[in-house]
Each structure stands twice: as structure tokens, then as C-alpha cells.
Amino acid sequence: xxxxxxxxxHVILSEAASLELGCNYSYGGTVNLFWxxxxxxxxxxxxxxxxxxxxxxxGIKGFEAEFIKSKFSFNLRKPSVQWSDxxxxxxxxxxxxxxxxxxxGSGTRLQVQP
Amino acid sequence: GAxxxxxxxxxxCKSGTxxxxxxxxxDFQATTMFWxxxxxxxxxxLMATSNEGSKATYEQGVEKDKFLIxxxxxxxxxxxxxxxxxxxxxxxxxxxxxxxxxxNQPQHFGDGTRLSIL
Numbered sequence: 001x002x003x004x005x006x007x008x009x010h011v012i013l014s015e016a017a018s019l020e021l022g023c024n025y026s027y028g029g030t031v032n033l034f035w036x037x038x039x040x041x042x043x044x045x046x047x048x049x050x051x052x053x054x055x056x057x058x059g060i061k062g063f064e065a066e067f068i069k070s071k072f073s074f075n076l077r078k079p080s081v082q083w084s085d086x087x088x089x090x091x092x093x094x095x096x097x098x099x100x101x102x103x104x105g106s107g108t109r110l111q112v113q114p
Numbered sequence: 115g116a117x118x119x120x121x122x123x124x125x126x127c128k129s130g131t132x133x134x135x136x137x138x139x140x141d142f143q144a145t146t147m148f149w150x151x152x153x154x155x156x157x158x159x160l161m162a163t164s165n166e167g168s169k170a171t172y173e174q175g176v177e178k179d180k181f182l183i184x185x186x187x188x189x190x191x192x193x194x195x196x197x198x199x200x201x202x203x204x205x206x207x208x209x210x211x212x213x214x215x216x217x218n219q220p221q222h223f224g225d226g227t228r229l230s231i232l
Contacts, residue, residue, distance in 0.1 A: 034220060044207070044223040090157065101148050102209075102221060106157040 002027035002095040006105035013081055014113050021076040021108050023065075023091030032094040033074040034102065035065055039087045047089075050074065061085070086112045117141060118210050120224025128232055129200060135193045135227045137164075137208030143188035144210035148221065149181075152205040161206075164191040198231045205229075 005024045013019060025031060035047040048059025055067040065076045074091060088109050092102040117140040125133055137147055145166045150158040162183055163171040170183035180202075182194040191210075195202055205228050209221040 036223075043225040044209075046220045046222075049220050101160045101163055102158075103160070104150075104157040 002031070002093050002103050004091055004093050004103055004105035006089075006091055006108050008108045009106070010109045010111070012111045012113065015083055016080045017112075019076070019078040019081045019085075019110070021089055021091075021110070023074045023076065023105055024072050025074065025091075025093045025095075025103075026072065027093065027095040029095060033065075033067060034092040034094070035059065035063070035074075035076050036090045036092060036104075037087045038090065038107075044090070047076070081110075081112050083112045083114045086110060118208065118222045118224040120208055120227055122227060123225055124228045124230075126230045126232065127198065130197055131231075133195045133198055133229060135195075135206055135208075135229075137191045137193070137210070137224050139189045139210045139222075142210075142212050144191075144212070145188060147185060147191040147208055147210045149183065149191075149193050150207045150209065152207060152226075154205075158207060161193075164193075166191075195229065198229070200231045203229055203231045 003026045007022045033050040036044045037047050038044050047063050048057050050057045050067045058064045063078050065074055067074050088107050090107045091105040094102050119138045119140055121136045147164040149161045151161050152158045160173050161176045164183045164185040166185045166188055172178045185191040205226050207226040209223045211221050
């Protein structure tokens with residue numbers, strides 16, 4: 001079965017700092033990869049997704065992620081964070097044929113200080 | 115964009131009560147919906163896959179008689195926590211995927227239901 005690891009549980013940054021959140025998955029076959037964000041008191045929202053093609057994926061709000069197949073990684077990046085980026089970020093994987101549910105990582109809480 | 119509505123958002127009830135949570139896709143039809151559970155400071159765990167017109171598929175360790183799922187229409191799935199106990203207190207989230215149309219589509223999530231059993 002697939003699994004997803006997010007190694008950073010809680011990250012604190014100052015505004016304008018650069019962000020990189022790690023995500024590693026374990027599955028040997030074709031995967032679809034996602035990053036979701038959950039702002040305080042709100043529902044999960046899709047930030048970006050990777051299905052195929054260019055491994056560097058650009059999402060909303062200036063976020064991007066790079067799929068590195070050899071490292072089984074899909075790290076999320078943003079060059080300059082804002083206070084409004086304070087939220088919980090979840091990496092998720094959808095692997096295998098015919099199985100459409102997502103397997104989530106444990107989440108990373110990002111706190112951006114003004 | 116596609117929206118998934120979940121109701122209620124928060125429910126507090128006594129032990130032994132059964133609680134029903136609704137998940138609706140508002141502007142698209144969803145033959146499949148997913149129910150997840152999130153414990154405090156933990157990630158979402160898939161509980162079951164709700165299939166319109168057929169039985170739900172439960173993940174290992176999830177009691178189907180405890181968590182009853184009904185997907186009676188293409189826009190509504192319900193999760194009923196029967197005879198709820200304090201250990202059932204959690205955050206329940208549903209999601210639905212837009213029709214594939216030949217391509218993968220991401221899931222859209224409801225706002226979640228915080229269930230507190232006293």
C-alpha cells in the first residue's frame with residue numbers, strides 16, 4: 001500500500017522567507033500527486049497537482065512543486081511567503097489503476113510571522 | 115467551481131446517539147464520494163468509498179455497522195455514526211470527484227463535521 005511522509009510537522013517563517021515543505025511517497029508505480037492547503041477554520045483546497053508531463057508544477061498563490069521520480073519526492077516551494085500563507089499543508093497521493101481515494105501525509109503546519 | 119457541501123458543521127451529542135452527516139455535490143454529479151476521518155493533529159484517513167446505487171467499500175478496520183453509508187443519489191451521500199461513543203469524536207470530511215471526462219480530476223472537499231460525543 002502507498003504511504004506519504006511529510007517530515008516537517010511545524011514550520012515557522014518570517015514574511016518574505018522562502019519555503020520548502022518535504023513530501024515523500026512510497027509506491028513503485030504510476031502516481032498522481034497533490035498538495036492541499038487548509039486555512040484556519042476552512043476546508044481543504046487544492047494548491048496544485050501532478051499527473052504527468054513537466055515535473056515542475058505551478059499552482060495557485062505562487063506555489064510550485066517538483067516531482068522527482070528517482071527520489072519519490074514532491075516538495076512544495078514558494079520563493080517568498082506571506083502572513084496569509086499561514087495554514088496546514090497536506091501532501092497526498094493517488095496511486096494505482098482504478099483506485100481514486102487519496103492517501104494523505106500527516107500535514108505540515110506553517111506559521112508565518114509578520 | 116465545483117463545490118461540496120457538508121452538513122452539519124458541528125454536532126455535540128450524548129453517548130449512544132446516532133448522528134447523520136450529509137455530503138452534497140452542489141453543481142456536479144458524483145458517482146463516488148469519499149469519507150475521511152481526521153483525529154487531532156493527525157492526517158486524514160480514508161474510512162470508506164461511497165458508491166451511488168451500491169454498497170460502500172470500507173477500509174480495513176472501519177466497522178461498516180458502526181458507520182453506515184448511503185449514497186442514494188448522484189449528489190448526496192450520508193454517513194451515519196450509530197450509537198456513537200466518545201471515541202468516535204473526530205473530524206469527518208467528505209469529498210467528491212467531478213466526472214472524469216477522460217482525465218483525472220482532483221477531489222473537492224466539504225468543510226467537514228466536527229463530532230463531539232459526551
